[in-house]
Amino acid sequence: MAEKLTEFEDIVIAKFDATANEHPSLQISGFPTIKLYKPGNETPVDYEGDRSFGDLVTFLETETGKDLNLKDFKPEEF
Numbered sequence: 001m002a003e004k005l006t007e008f009e010d011i012v013i014a015k016f017d018a019t020a021n022e023h024p025s026l027q028i029s030g031f032p033t034i035k036l037y038k039p040g041n042e043t044p045v046d047y048e049g050d051r052s053f054g055d056l057v058t059f060l061e062t063e064t065g066k067d068l069n070l071k072d073f074k075p076e077e078f
Contacts, residue, residue: 001056004070036063
């Protein structure tokens with residue numbers, strides 16, 4: 001997903017290993033945990049949906065208000 005979103009400079013997909021890097025402000029109770037940090041807001045939006053590519057895209061589009069142009073993309077084509 002990160003490779004497909006490079007045209008959006010204000011969207012960063014990052015991986016954080018909470019088993020190796022504890023942070024006092026993060027409440028991690030299961031893995032994988034997906035959190036969205038919006039600019040100017042230190043409180044993350046927790047993602048509770050399905051881990052499918054389509055659902056993740058829908059979540060990002062809803063939360064960012066952007067059309068990511070990934071509706072027809074098939075992850076298996078990577």
